[in-house]
Amino acid sequence: MKKKKLKKAIxxxxxxxxxxxxxxxxxxxxxxxxQPSIMK
Incomplete structure (x- = not known):
């Protein structure tokens, strides 16, 4: 049970x-x- 919860959390x-x-x-x-279009 705990492993399943852990997997879901991860x-x-x-x-x-x-x-x-x-x-x-x-x-x-x-x-x-x-930026390039601003510098033009």
Whole structure:
């Protein structure tokens, strides 16, 4: 019983972390694309 709960908790945490990473990557890419157009 405990192992199942642990697995679920880990999966949830992993998903949250992946979402954070994705958001950070999206922001980084957006900045890369936006900055050159501002500098022109």
């Amino acid at each position: 999966a949830r945490r992993t998903k949250a972390v992946q979402k954070e990473e994705k958001d950070r990557l999206d922001k980084a890419w957006r900045n890369l694309f936006i």
